Amino acid sequence: MKGLPPVLITAIVLVLGFALCAVQFPNIASTRVVGNLLTDNAFLGIVATGMTFVIISGGIDLSVGSVIGFTTVFVALAIERWGVPPLVAFVAILVLSAGFGAAMGAVIHVFDLPPFIVTLAGMFLARGASFLLSTESVPITAPIYSTVSDFALRLPGGGRLTAIAIIMLAIVIGGALLLTLTRFGANVYALGGNRVAANLMGVAVGRMTVRIYMLSSLLAGIAGIVFSFYTSAGYSLSAVGVELDTIAAVVIGGTLLTGGQGSVIGTFLGVLIQGLIQTYINFDGTLSSWWTKIATGVLLFAFIALQQALVALARRPVAKSAGAAS
Amino acid sequence: MTALLPRRGLAQILALIVILAVDRVVSPQFFDLRLQDGRLFGSLIDVLNRGTPVALLSLGMVLVIATRGIDLSVGAVMAISGAIAASLADSHGLPVVLAAALGAGLVCGLWNGFLVSVLGMQPIVATLILMVAGRGIAQLITEGRIVTFSSPDLVWLGNGSILGVPVPVAIALGMLILTGAVVRGSALGLLIEATGGNARASELAGVGTRAMILAVYVWCGVCAALAGVIAAADIMGADANNAGLWLELDAILAVVIGGTSLFGGRFSLVLAVLGALIIQTMNTGILLSGYPPEFNLLVKAVVVLAVLLLQSPKLSGFSGVVARLRRAKA
Numbered sequence: 001m002k003g004l005p006p007v008l009i010t011a012i013v014l015v016l017g018f019a020l021c022a023v024q025f026p027n028i029a030s031t032r033v034v035g036n037l038l039t040d041n042a043f044l045g046i047v048a049t050g051m052t053f054v055i056i057s058g059g060i061d062l063s064v065g066s067v068i069g070f071t072t073v074f075v076a077l078a079i080e081r082w083g084v085p086p087l088v089a090f091v092a093i094l095v096l097s098a099g100f101g102a103a104m105g106a107v108i109h110v111f112d113l114p115p116f117i118v119t120l121a122g123m124f125l126a127r128g129a130s131f132l133l134s135t136e137s138v139p140i141t142a143p144i145y146s147t148v149s150d151f152a153l154r155l156p157g158g159g160r161l162t163a164i165a166i167i168m169l170a171i172v173i174g175g176a177l178l179l180t181l182t183r184f185g186a187n188v189y190a191l192g193g194n195r196v197a198a199n200l201m202g203v204a205v206g207r208m209t210v211r212i213y214m215l216s217s218l219l220a221g222i223a224g225i226v227f228s229f230y231t232s233a234g235y236s237l238s239a240v241g242v243e244l245d246t247i248a249a250v251v252i253g254g255t256l257l258t259g260g261q262g263s264v265i266g267t268f269l270g271v272l273i274q275g276l277i278q279t280y281i282n283f284d285g286t287l288s289s290w291w292t293k294i295a296t297g298v299l300l301f302a303f304i305a306l307q308q309a310l311v312a313l314a315r316r317p318v319a320k321s322a323g324a325a326s
Numbered sequence: 327m328t329a330l331l332p333r334r335g336l337a338q339i340l341a342l343i344v345i346l347a348v349d350r351v352v353s354p355q356f357f358d359l360r361l362q363d364g365r366l367f368g369s370l371i372d373v374l375n376r377g378t379p380v381a382l383l384s385l386g387m388v389l390v391i392a393t394r395g396i397d398l399s400v401g402a403v404m405a406i407s408g409a410i411a412a413s414l415a416d417s418h419g420l421p422v423v424l425a426a427a428l429g430a431g432l433v434c435g436l437w438n439g440f441l442v443s444v445l446g447m448q449p450i451v452a453t454l455i456l457m458v459a460g461r462g463i464a465q466l467i468t469e470g471r472i473v474t475f476s477s478p479d480l481v482w483l484g485n486g487s488i489l490g491v492p493v494p495v496a497i498a499l500g501m502l503i504l505t506g507a508v509v510r511g512s513a514l515g516l517l518i519e520a521t522g523g524n525a526r527a528s529e530l531a532g533v534g535t536r537a538m539i540l541a542v543y544v545w546c547g548v549c550a551a552l553a554g555v556i557a558a559a560d561i562m563g564a565d566a567n568n569a570g571l572w573l574e575l576d577a578i579l580a581v582v583i584g585g586t587s588l589f590g591g592r593f594s595l596v597l598a599v600l601g602a603l604i605i606q607t608m609n610t611g612i613l614l615s616g617y618p619p620e621f622n623l624l625v626k627a628v629v630v631l632a633v634l635l636l637q638s639p640k641l642s643g644f645s646g647v648v649a650r651l652r653r654a655k656a
Contacts (some may be wrong), residue, residue, distance in 0.1 A: 121634065128622070293458055305445065
């Protein structure tokens with residue numbers, strides 16, 4: 001029950017699913033498709049890494065989709081209309097989104113409010129702000145965008161590992177290391193396990209809450225930049241509903257929504273499973289895209305039911321020994 | 327505390343009056359009513375009419391939140407019931423259409439309730455499943471198209487009038503009275519509040535908490551299905567992609583504005599519906615003022631934050647201190 005089994009199950013589902021797809025469509029088993037899978041889901045992988053921290057700490061962040069939308073619009077306007085150099089615009093938006101997350105974390109901690117509703121307000125706020133900036137899609141023509149889009153590592157078999165896929169992989173690995181090897185990561189688990197106990201053991205609960213939401217929004221900002229690389233445009237309606245895909249990926253990856261358990265690698269596998277469903281539907285051609293939603297829902301249910309069963313199993317011996325003692 | 331907030335509901339009524347006054351400034355004809363073809367027309371009626379779906383959703387949502395739960399799937403349930411109603415409308419009579427659509431809502435509610443009360447899942451997660459999958463199911467029913475219909479019976483549900491009052495408004499009022507009579511006319515409301523206040527203690531005291539939780543999710547599903555039918559009847563069609571999109575958030579917002587705590591344990595049906603009206607009055611006001619509707623989201627965000635801060639346990643502690651200081655002075 002120490003985190004490993006759910007991740008293993010996720011990995012098995014991914015491998016089995018991939019094998020099944022490959023049997024039906026042999027072309028899926030190529031580096032080309034895998035490379036595209038990573039590229040298409042790069043922004044989702046980045047934002048899901050941040051969401052993993054939030055959910056393990058016992059919270060939730062509904063604002064990430066809106067932050068991505070705001071970022072794409074801000075970056076597009078800054079580069080195209082205000083004449084800001086792209087790198088300066090990136091730094092500015094990352095500072096802005098980190099500050100936004102820190103503010104949400106501060107409100108959650110200081111006023112002792114449910115994260116669900118605070119980040120819901122954040123979602124309205126960020127989406128509304130991006131509408132205020134522009135309601136039209138703004139194309140980005142800066143040279144750095146074509147440079148980044150053209151850059152790719154050639155994989156054997158004709159696949160391309162694009163720059164945004166590399167960014168995503170780096171962030172996933174960095175996130176996994178941060179969560180498992182550092183004091184910060186240990187504190188995240190402690191917060192999700194038991195907030196009161198964590199506080200008594202000397203974890204600075206307030207500072208941690210602020211940092212966790214800051215990390216989530218910062219990664220959402222990076223995901224927004226990656227999304228703007230992906231589409232070469234900024235649009236205030238981009239990434240609507242991504243918060244749900246993100247939460248689904250985290251849950252499918254074996255992270256407990258009650259907090260205290262989970263892993264970044266599991267989340268990454270969850271993202272890949274969602275991408276695989278999408279790829280399968282694209283290959284099939286006759287299935288409509290809404291099957292993605294139904295399949296994701298079924299997977300969500302299966303994984304949550306599994307977690308519930310595991311938790312119940314873990315509790316059983318405790319109940320028995322308590323009965324024996326009395 | 328009592329010195330600052332004399333009666334429950336006063337804050338909401340004051341807020342509504344202020345927003346109405348602002349709307350009056352923005353649009354001088356705001357309070358004009360006229361009777362045409364046996365139906366009332368005017369901005370106020372428009373607010374009531376357009377506020378109906380969220381008001382219906384908030385009727386179910388407020389009970390769910392009172393048990394310390396939340397139902398994220400209501401928008402998707404609206405899409406499902408609207409899709410069913412629209413596909414059956416031209417081939418079957420109104421009773422069959424209504425029974426099928428509301429039955430679907432009942433099943434959705436049972437599913438959510440089963441996950442939460444029997445399997446013991448967290449409500450956010452349990453209802454997230456249907457929120458994600460539900461829209462896919464709705465699209466399956468409509469086969470990805472926007473299904474239109476012309477059945478006069480169903481259209482009447484969305485656009486007709488009873489004694490000058492639009493039918494949706496009459497239905498919402500009827501549901502409010504029905505829910506109120508069932509919940510507050512018996513001990514049911516108390517039992518629901520007990521479940522939300524402390525499920526374990528209530529269970530030990532003999533409250534059937536599992537049945538309570540199941541019942542509120544079923545009711546929430548039925549209310550959402552009714553809202554979905556009305557929304558479909560209003561536009562004479564069902565759009566599985568957009569029907570009820572993000573309305574779950576509006577419904578939760580309405581309940582929170584109505585002063586029901588997200589931590590469960592107490593609720594007010596009337597104030598939740600009032601919350602829905604406050605949201606709609608703001609929306610209509612922004613539309614009438616000529617500002618782009620995008621401002622809606624910003625205004626909503628500010629309102630959520632303001633209401634949250636008012637509800638915050640920390641702040642009420644602070645205002646309690648202020649009240650005590652005042653009393654000490656007096």
